[in-house]
Amino acid sequence: MKNFLIAFIVFLVWSFFGLWLYSWLQPEDEIAVNNTVKIDEASDTITKTDTELPLNTELPTEAGLDKDSLLLSEKIIDKEGHQGLKAVNEAGDIVLLFPKGITIYKNTDEISIPQEVIDFKYKINTYLVEHPDKELHISALYSATENFETPNFGIKRGNKLKEILTDVGIPSERIVIKPTIKEIDFSAANTYENGFSFSFKPLDEDRIESVRFRIPESKIVYPRFSNTGIMVNENLRNLLDEVKQIVAANPDTEIEVIGHTDNVGNGNDNYYLGLEYARQVRWYLVKKGNLDRKKIRAISKGEEDPIDTNQTVRGRNANRRIEIVFN
The missing domain is CATH 3.30.1330.60 (OmpA-like domain)
Structure with a gap:
């Protein structure tokens, strides 16, 4: 009986060792993390959500963006939470997305366009040519902490950007400036890197007719x-x-x-x-x-x-x- 118990214990030990060795030698489940972008329209911020997908699963496409665009959208969110320059349609879907934003300067209407997004004006022009029933709305930020000006810095900055867009052939009547007051966290150099965003809206024929002449x-x-x-x-x-x-x-x-x-x-x-x-x-x-x-x-x-x-x-x-x- 004693010998039987010893043999049984040895059997159990080797069984557990064999199972451990087998599981250790097996490849791990092929799991990848797909970082997607979620837009909160109420706060105008972009956050990342992590979901687990098998490696052979196709990346989802949203708002007409391809896989490369989605990967780009991940890159534009840096460790400080800054977001790039984007344009959305009336449904809130992203139409255009750029890795950096347009910089504004506190208490001035000066703006700075990074080289990485310099082509934004041509892409917007192309979109409006392809969608003659749309107009462009420019959301131009300004802060209550800035000096009081008439018109406000949002309008002044928006007009600067409007000039750039009309210079490439976009009709001025298809551009609407929307000054947006917001608490802005200016840098130590009095700059803010995301002073503008764009949206495409249905063409307002009545407004255009009123400003035609x-x-x-x-x-x-x-x-x-x-x-x-x-x-x-x-x-x-x-x-x-x-x-x-x-x-x-x-x-x-x-x-x-x-x-x-x-x-x-x-x-x-x-x-x-x-x-x-x-x-x-x-x-x-x-x-x-x-x-x-x-x-x-x-x-x-x-x-x-x-x-x-x-x-x-x-x-x-x-x-x-x-x-x-x-x-």
Whole structure:
């Protein structure tokens, strides 16, 4: 009997050892963590939620984003909780997402656009071209702790961004500025990295009609430039129609035609080149629009007022422009 008990105990010990060894040699269950992004529209914040998925499970796609976009959305949330620049549709789904935000500065309307998101204006323009029934709303933040200004810094910052967007061809009437007051945690350098967000809303035809003939502050146009001067294109013809409508509705309107150039060549030569371009556009408006030439003045800023970098072809093309200012 004693020998039987000893043998039984030895059997149990080896059985447990064998089971442990077997489980130790087996591969662990293939489990991966899929970090997804959840948007709280009420607080306008982005949080991460962790769910366990088998490694062979397809990553989910949300709001039209592909897998790469979802991975990008994980990266834009840093350890301090900052979020990048995003645009959503009326349902709150993310349409565009960028790794960094646009920086604002306390007590000033200056803004700074990181190189990583510089293409946001072209992507927004493309979306609006593809969705003619939509308009863009710009949420521009400002804080009650900032100096009191009229209009407030939200409106001023929004107008700065609106100028950038209209410069790439987005009609100003399809851009709505929404100043948003919020407690802002400015950095020690008085900066905040997420001063703007975008949303696409259904086009408000009644609002557009109400501002159709309102005098705009300014307008950027890109005629066709050549070595021999300005060549008429659709942009210039559209400008002529708009100016005629504005002058017809507001006969006392005075107009400045300002020529801008890139920085290629001599600064003095660029000044006169800009002036020549402005004079040619002025002549076109007067002759083709039958407008009073005494109320249209041609001036030049040459290379002094760039709106983009002169280090790239695209930037130089953006800087070679005609600006129309209505007074």
